[in-house]
Amino acid sequence: MRDFSADQRWLSINTATVRMSRGVDLPLPEIIEACAQRGIRAISPWRDQVAAAGLDTISKLVKSHGLELSGYCRGGMFPAVDARGLAAARDDNRRAVDEACELDAKCLVLVVGGLPGALAGKAAHKDIAWSRSQVRDGIAELLDYSRTLCMPLAIEPLHPMYAADRACINTLEQALDICDELDPPRTGEAKEGTQASLGVAVDVYHVWWDPKLQAQIERAGRNRLLAFHVCDWLTPTTDLLNDRGMMGDGVIDIPRIRGWMEAQGFAGYSEVEIFSSGNWWRRDHGEVLDTCIQRHRTVV
């Protein structure tokens, strides 16, 4: 297992972690500057942050600082109630692939969506199997496109508490079943030659509880393991979405899970992704980044 204690070579900051500083929105260019100042080598930005600053601007900033993108957040949200909605999702996902290519991201992360309308509090139906079928079809269609551009797609299984409104792919096993169905030979011929064109993003927050986690990471193998996200599960957790903990402050045995990943040959970034409206988003982003570096070295 790699030794993270001496530096932050393999730390990546998902920019949602510092999307607010002292409770105020922090523009992506400032986030990038703050990361670069601290010798952080990689980020994973969100599309809305990129759009707000302009894709060209961000692309130039990232390159001028020599930053890598451990991933791009995010595509997905495939389910819809009609053909028009499905087509809109398809088009938007193709744009996300294009942007990921422009930014030279390692992968496009897919948060696949749940029941249409549920995120707004009004689900159009209760047929999660239907949503799952639409997700499968949506990924299949997007894969035809992303393969031509050599941009790997990383399905991120989300915690089951998001099954209704954010993602109806909720276990690593379920995500890998889709990978194996849509990309059986793990072909890809994606960037770097070792990654499948379709794989998974393993976020400890979403999967730490799974009794089959180790077995499914082994099943995934190196070329399906496209991203590794870290934060922590707090007890108690006071909000379903925005009460993620800093690594070390909760109950997840992060080094154990990282060990399982690395036993398969995973050698990418540990990407810190923390949504925390009550704590970390209220602090100064410099303090948050310094804490991420310190925890990355000691408890990841």
Add this chain to the structure above:
Amino acid sequence: MRDFSADQRWLSINTATVRMSRGVDLPLPEIIEACAQRGIRAISPWRDQVAAAGLDTISKLVKSHGLELSGYCRGGMFPAVDARGLAAARDDNRRAVDEACELDAKCLVLVVGGLPGALAGKAAHKDIAWSRSQVRDGIAELLDYSRTLCMPLAIEPLHPMYAADRACINTLEQALDICDELDPPRTGEAKEGTQASLGVAVDVYHVWWDPKLQAQIERAGRNRLLAFHVCDWLTPTTDLLNDRGMMGDGVIDIPRIRGWMEAQGFAGYSEVEIFSSGNWWRRDHGEVLDTCIQRHRTVV
């Protein structure tokens, strides 16, 4: 599939659903009276409520009203950090079996526990595999006892969001793996001859999201399906524990899941279990029970 529309023959009220009326604790004898007045035939009481009123008192009340117990809540909480803690859990679980027998419950529901100390906000360790091993051993030991009294044990897999603090058994598959390991021939010779001595309680709130749910209900088969609990998943859900919805107010396709249960021969109660500090516990318990009856007839 049974027709529930004409009466509440198969409705059971988990007494947590009305543990408060207008925000004030409601004693179990009053809950029992209110259920009986409405022609409700079954309840599932909690140990703390029984203890507060006295086991003898409740036993007599239940019998005088001709009520059945669809289950008894609850045993479990097996994990501990030392032998003394494990022994205390063992002894307490045996008392729970004794009480379930005295009340003639259909089964003792097991909420198995998670990381020791996590429920109080301070987990003693992060080794969930260790907790799972203690749970398996604890159930094995309790089963030796419960079999002698013909009291079936129903493992309740809890939603993964409770893995840290309440139950580290989080899928039906995982629960059934334990059942098959500890009771391979589904022997039992429990009450009524058709139930295994070890089985599962299927609560739609905990398992609705699971892509393997139907397959695992089929795997369970009739004599492992010991209980069926209903409520609903709200979008948004504002609290991890106490924001369960009334059947029909959320996104769970309850009739579909009941259909899967009944296709296996399940013919027991639909037990309503709603924790709702912000809504139903604030209302008058009579209104809550009337609503349960109405929803049981129309959306379960």
